[in-house]
Amino acid sequence: MNLTIRPAREEELLGIAELVADMDPWKRLEKTSADLRKIFVADTLRKVFVACQRDLLAGTVQVRYAGALGRLGSLGVALDEKYRDGGYIHVLAAFPGFQGQQIGAALLDYAEALTSEVSPRVYLCVSEVNTGARKFYEHHGYRKIGAIENCLMQGNTEYIMLKDLS
Numbered sequence: 001m002n003l004t005i006r007p008a009r010e011e012e013l014l015g016i017a018e019l020v021a022d023m024d025p026w027k028r029l030e031k032t033s034a035d036l037r038k039i040f041v042a043d044t045l046r047k048v049f050v051a052c053q054r055d056l057l058a059g060t061v062q063v064r065y066a067g068a069l070g071r072l073g074s075l076g077v078a079l080d081e082k083y084r085d086g087g088y089i090h091v092l093a094a095f096p097g098f099q100g101q102q103i104g105a106a107l108l109d110y111a112e113a114l115t116s117e118v119s120p121r122v123y124l125c126v127s128e129v130n131t132g133a134r135k136f137y138e139h140h141g142y143r144k145i146g147a148i149e150n151c152l153m154q155g156n157t158e159y160i161m162l163k164d165l166s
């Protein structure tokens with residue numbers, strides 16, 4: 001496959017935001033490239049990585065190694081005490097033309113390996129209607145621990161997923 005994963009360069013962030021904004025679920029949730037770029041740049045705890053095949057950007061993942069409960073709190077979620085803090089995977093995408101080639105799996109493994117150095121677990125959110133991604137995450141050992149209704153958009157339900165990394 002000849003895939004390289006590395007930190008995104010500052011000058012690549014706008015292009016990544018444009019690619020992501022043009023994909024579901026972000027398009028369906030009406031996230032613009034300006035919204036996404038603002039999030040990439042404003043949240044300094046969030047690290048953005050890209051997967052490259054030769055010189056082409058094939059996918060991206062964003063990860064916080066810790067502080068997931070703060071992020072979930074900002075979405076109005078109060079998790080049960082038994083779920084202590086962990087890392088958080090924000091945006092995971094294999095770009096159009098690169099899906100179904102294990103790029104999503106490679107990016108997820110990469111984000112989990114980095115997170116596991118500081119956190120014993122990792123969270124993410126996935127839209128209820130995004131059945132393909134939900135199956136993908138279940139396949140990778142994530143389990144649903146909660147749901148947030150009317151999240152990000154009226155009528156949208158986000159499932160909170162957790163994976164133990166220890």
Ligand SMILES: CC(C)(COP(=O)(O)OP(=O)(O)OC[C@H]1O[C@@H](n2cnc3c(N)ncnc32)[C@H](O)[C@@H]1OP(=O)(O)O)[C@@H](O)C(=O)NCCC(=O)NCCS
Nearest residue numbers: 024092093094099100101102103104105126132133135136
């Ligand atoms: C979800 C996504 C990241 C998966 O990445 P991908 O590179 O296409 O998937 P991979 O090729 O790595 O698949 C890895 C495994 O998951 C399974 N899988 C992938 N997509 C799947 C789907 N839609 N339904 C069921 N299983 C799926 C594959 O069968 C594969 O299994 P295997 O390892 O036994 O062969 C990608 O399809 C994507 O970017 N989707 C749009 C954006 C999105 O929804 N992101 C998640 C937001 S929370």
